[in-house]
Every structure is written in C-alpha cells, then in structure tokens.
Amino acid sequence: MSYTFQFGEVLRYWPLLVQGAINTLVFSVIAMVAGLAIGVVGASCRISSSRVLRAIAGAYVEVVRNTPLLVQLFLFYFGLPALGLRLSTSQAAILALTFNTGAYSTEIVRAGIESIHRSQIEASTSLGISRLQTFLHVVLPQGLERVYPALASQFVLMMLASSVVSAIGAEELTAYGNRIQSENFRAMEVFFVCAAVYLGLTYLMRVLLAAVAYVAFPRRRALGSV
Amino acid sequence: MRTFTSHDILFLLQAARWTLALSLLAFVGGGLGGAILAVGRISRVRALRSLASLYIQVVQGTPLLIQLFIWYFGISLLGADLSPIVAAAIALTLYSSAFFAEIWRGAIQSIAKGQWESASSLGLTRFETLWYVILPQSLRPALPPTVGFMVQIVKNTSLAALVGFVELARAGQLVNNITFQPLPVFACVAVIYFAICFPLSALSRWLERRTHGHRQLVRGT
Numbered sequence: 001m002s003y004t005f006q007f008g009e010v011l012r013y014w015p016l017l018v019q020g021a022i023n024t025l026v027f028s029v030i031a032m033v034a035g036l037a038i039g040v041v042g043a044s045c046r047i048s049s050s051r052v053l054r055a056i057a058g059a060y061v062e063v064v065r066n067t068p069l070l071v072q073l074f075l076f077y078f079g080l081p082a083l084g085l086r087l088s089t090s091q092a093a094i095l096a097l098t099f100n101t102g103a104y105s106t107e108i109v110r111a112g113i114e115s116i117h118r119s120q121i122e123a124s125t126s127l128g129i130s131r132l133q134t135f136l137h138v139v140l141p142q143g144l145e146r147v148y149p150a151l152a153s154q155f156v157l158m159m160l161a162s163s164v165v166s167a168i169g170a171e172e173l174t175a176y177g178n179r180i181q182s183e184n185f186r187a188m189e190v191f192f193v194c195a196a197v198y199l200g201l202t203y204l205m206r207v208l209l210a211a212v213a214y215v216a217f218p219r220r221r222a223l224g225s226v
Numbered sequence: 227m228r229t230f231t232s233h234d235i236l237f238l239l240q241a242a243r244w245t246l247a248l249s250l251l252a253f254v255g256g257g258l259g260g261a262i263l264a265v266g267r268i269s270r271v272r273a274l275r276s277l278a279s280l281y282i283q284v285v286q287g288t289p290l291l292i293q294l295f296i297w298y299f300g301i302s303l304l305g306a307d308l309s310p311i312v313a314a315a316i317a318l319t320l321y322s323s324a325f326f327a328e329i330w331r332g333a334i335q336s337i338a339k340g341q342w343e344s345a346s347s348l349g350l351t352r353f354e355t356l357w358y359v360i361l362p363q364s365l366r367p368a369l370p371p372t373v374g375f376m377v378q379i380v381k382n383t384s385l386a387a388l389v390g391f392v393e394l395a396r397a398g399q400l401v402n403n404i405t406f407q408p409l410p411v412f413a414c415v416a417v418i419y420f421a422i423c424f425p426l427s428a429l430s431r432w433l434e435r436r437t438h439g440h441r442q443l444v445r446g447t
Contacts, residue, residue, distance in 0.1 A: 003303050066377065066423035067416045068384035070395055075416065078408035163289035167388055174291060187299035195288040195296065202287040 003188075010189045013180045020173035021197050027090070027172055028159040028205070031097035035158070036151070038098065039105025044135065046110045057106060064103030070164050072096050077168045093162070093170035101158050108150045112143030145217045152209040159205055160198060173197060230405045235414060241397030242418050248314055248383040248393060249422075253376060255319030260326025267331045270352070278327065285324035291385050293317045298389045310391035318382060325375055333368035334360055370434035377423045377430070384419075394418060 010017075045057035064072065076099070077092035087095065116139050124134040144151075166175035173194055181190040266278030285293070298313035337360050345355035387396035398415035402408050 062424065062427070063416075063420065066381075066427055067419045068381040068395065070384045070387065071398070071412055071416050071419060074395075074398065074402075074408065075412045078402060079412055082407070082409045160287075160289040163291040164385065164388075166291070174289065177292075177295075181299075188296065188303060191292050191295045191299065195284075195292045198289055198292060199284065199287045 005189055006186060007189050007193065009184045009186045010180060010193045013176075013184075016176045016180060017173070017193065017197060020171070020176035021201060024159065024162055024172040024198075024201060025204075027094055027097060027162050027165070027170070028155070030094050031101050031158060031162070032155045034094075034098040035101025035105050036109075038102030039109045040140065042102060042106030043109035043113055046106060047113060061103045061106050064100055065107075069096065069100050069161055070167060072100060073165060073168060089165075089168050089170040092168060093165035093172070097158060097162055097165065100161075101154070104154050104158075105151065108147050108154060109143065111150075112145075112147035113139055114143075115146050116142050145219070148213055148217065152206070152213070155209060156202055156205050159201060163198070173201075228405060230401070230407045230410050230414075234401045234405065234411070237401060238394065238397050238414055238418060241392055242394045242422070244311075244391070244393040245380065245383050245395075245419075246422070248311065248318065248386060248391075249376070249380045251315045252318035252322050252379050252383065255315065256322025256326050256379070259319060259323025260330060263323055263327030264330040264334065265356075267327060268334060282324045282327055285321055286328075290317065290321050290382055291388065293321055294385055294389060310386060310389045313389060314383070314386035314391050318379065318386075321382070322375070322379055325378070326372070329371045329375060330364070330368055333364040333371075336367050337363050366437050370430050370437060373426055373433060374430040377426045380423050380426070381419065 042057045042060065045053040046061070048054060073092065073096040076096045077087065077089070080087055080092070120138055120142070121134055124138050129138070162172060163174040165172060166178060169175060177190050177194040181187040184190075263278045263281065266274045267282075269275055269278075294314060294317040297317045298310065301309065301313055301316075334356075341359055341363070342355055345359045346352075350359070383393055384395040386393055387399065390396070392400070394415055398411055402411045405411060
C-alpha cells in the first residue's frame with residue numbers, strides 16, 4: 001500500500017468541520033428535548049386506562065423501533081411533500097430524529113414510571129393530590145430519575161445515528177465531510193477526522209448529560225450515584 | 227415515470243434477501259468478533275483488557291455510517307475493486323462485535339463470583355471454568371439482548387444503501403426514482419423491514435420475560 005495520508009488537506013477545512021459539529025449537536029439537542037417530551041406523553045398513553053390511547057402509543061413504539069431510521073427519514077423527506085407538506089432538509093432531519101427518539105423514550109420512560117411503587121400513588125391519593133398532580137410531581141420525577149442512565153445512552157446513540165440525515169443532504173458533520181471529500185478527494189483522511197470529531201462529541205454529550213443529571217436530580221447527588 | 231405495481235413490490239422483496247444476507251453475515255462475523263472481545267474484556271492480562279475496551283469505546287463512540295465510509299473508501303485504497311457488500315459486511319461485523327462484546331461481558335459478569343471460586347478450588351483452569359461452568363449459565367441472561375441486537379443489525383444494514391449496495395432501502399430509492407411515488411414505495415419498504423424485525427423483537431421480549439419476569443430496557447436507534 002503506497003498511500004500517503006495528508007491530514008493537512010482536511011484540516012484546512014476546519015471552519016466547515018466546526019460548523020458541522022455544531023449543527024449535529026443542535027439537531028441532537030432539539031431531537032432530545034422534543035423526543036423526551038413525546039416520550040413522557042407516549043408513556044402516559046401506554047399506561048393510560050384508555051384502550052385506544054394504549055393501542056396508538058404501542059403501535060407508534062413498535063413501528064418506529066422495528067424500521068430503520070433511514071427509511072423513516074425518506075418517508076418524512078420524500079413522502080410528506082406528496083401530501084402537500086414540503087420540508088427543508090433540516091426540518092425533515094429534525095422531525096425524523098424526534099419521531100425516532102420519541103418512540104425509544106416512550107419505552108424507557110414507561111419502564112421508569114412502572115418502576116415506581118404503587119404505595120407512592122396511594123399515599124398521594126390519601127393526601128388528596130389529584131391524579132395529574134400525582135403523575136407530574138410524584139411519579140414522573142422519580143421515574144425519570146431511575147431511567148436517566150438509559151435515556152442518556154439512548155440520546156448519545158441518537159446523536160451518532162444522526163449522521164444518517166446526511167443522506168438527504170441535511171447540513172451536519174457527515175454531510176460536510178462528504179462535501180469536503182468531494183472537493184479534495186481525500187476520503188480516508190476526511191472520515192478519520194470526522195470519526196475523531198464524533199468521538200469528541202460523544203464524550204461532550206456524556207459530560208453534558210451528566211451535568212444535567214447533577215442539576216436535575218439533587219437526591220441522586222446526595223446518594224452519590226451521579 | 228410509471229406507477230408503483232406489484233412488480234415493484236416483488237423487486238423490493240428480492241432486494242430484501244440481500245438485507246437478510248448482509249444481516250446474517252454481520253451476525254455471524256459480529257458474534258465471532260464479539261466473543262473474542264468479550265473474553266479480552268474479562269482477561270487477566272491488563273493490556274488485553276485495555277485494548278478490547280479501547281476498541282469498544284471507539285466503535286461505540288463513532289457513527290456506523292462513518293465507519294462504513296472508512297471501509298468503503300479504505301478498500302479502494304488497497305487497490306481492490308470498490309465492492310459495497312464487502313465494505314458493508316466488514317463495517318457491520320466490526321460494529322456489531324463491539325456491541326455483542328458488551329452484551330456478553332455483562333452476561334458473563336452477572337454470574338456469581340462464587341462459581342469461579344468453587345471451579346478453581348476444584349482444580350479447573352480459567353478457560354475450563356469459563357467454558358464448562360460460566361458460559362452455559364450466562365447463556366440465559368445473554369439470549370434476550372442478543373436477539374434484541376439482531377433487530378439493530380437488520381436496521382443498520384440499511385446504511386449499506388448509502389454506499390450503493392442494492393439492499394432493501396436502496397431498492398426503495400431506485401423504485402422511487404422510477405415511479406416517483408415516495409409514500410407507497412417507502413411505506414412498503416418500511417413494512418418489509420417491520421416484517422423482518424418485529425418477530426425478532428417479540429422473540430427477544432418473550433425470552434426476556436421468561437428469564438427475568440420483568441421487562442428490560444431495549445436501546446438502539
């Protein structure tokens with residue numbers, strides 16, 4: 001093999017790489033927050049007494065978890081315009097990532113909610129707290145606290161999977177990598193550098209998510225488990 | 227431009243065979259690699275442990291798509307013909323082996339330490355203990371997440387479409403390019419993926435309930 005690596009050819013494009021990394025983070029954070037919101041709503045549907053709500057949330061979770069993100073992305077990006085709803089590449093990317101993360105979060109949050117002992121709910125009822133208040137102030141915070149590690153690793157996996165949205169040309173790190181390698185024909189170097197940046201993003205997200213846990217779950221902090 | 231017909235559905239189903247073939251390759255290759263890595267992770271040699279752990283960290287900390295690009299372009303650097311299926315099989319194998327390693331290491335370490343100690347007090351070597359005592363017992367906890375990860379593998383094969391390998395997702399793109407009916411085409415593609423993945427998910431869940439009696443958290447994208 002007589003190949004000389006020339007990383008300088010790639011590092012010349014550093015502003016593009018930085019912008020790509022920022023965009024990847026922005027996509028991920030939006031999908032994370034919106035996906036968690038869907039997850040909370042989805043989980044409360046999954047455990048609701050209404051059969052219809054349970055069935056809808058269950059179908060959503062199963063469909064999303066058993067089809068590839070790439071196909072979901074194509075459905076949003078190419079399929080929705082056929083229904084008259086035209087999305088930009090970034091909108092389609094964020095929508096697909098949110099839709100995807102929502103389903104995984106639903107299952108994780110549901111597991112958290114179900115892990116809360118019935119006696120907590122009975123105690124709240126006996127104190128005259130309404131069902132909604134019990135859910136919002138008693139069950140949900142403790143449930144989220146318990147499954148937070150699972151949520152956090154799911155979010156990191158989602159950030160990595162977001163590289164797929166480059167397939168429709170959404171402007172994030174992988175798409176910029178592709179653009180750079182089409183200009184300088186240094187594919188290996190470009191993707192090695194991209195891999196390194198993603199590795200950095202993975203650690204950054206882990207630190208950020210740990211910081212969020214530190215602030216959000218003071219009880220965990222007191223127990224020394226964060 | 228023409229309409230989406232049963233002929234196209236047949237084409238998609240034929241392409242789905244490549245999705246299955248690639249999944250199988252990744253499962254077998256990833257399983258072998260994962261077994262080796264899992265043993266490395268619990269090895270008493272520190273260098274082996276760190277090496278295996280480093281490999282897993284890097285593979286799990288970078289996107290599969292980037293790994294796939296590296297192999298796809300890397301193979302062409304070695305002077306071989308650009309062969310998307312080889313690149314996809316290698317990338318998926320190496321990616322899956324990192325995840326299998328972690329799943330199986332967890333299963334091995336879930337076996338009580340006393341089993342190791344009593345086996346060694348009976349004069350069994352470390353390898354004999356692992357092979358005859360630990361592995362048969364760790365099969366039970368390992369099975370549900372292993373089947374669960376097979377679902378991830380099937381879904382991950384769709385990335386091979388992005389280096390031009392004509393499996394199910396790429397076939398969907400091709401049919402869409404001719405018919406320009408994205409909604410029915412990609413819905414059909416999604417249904418075929420679902421038909422492959424859902425039974426595996428259900429099996430994983432059933433196995434999980436049988437082993438633990440409570441639900442696990444299945445992760446992945």
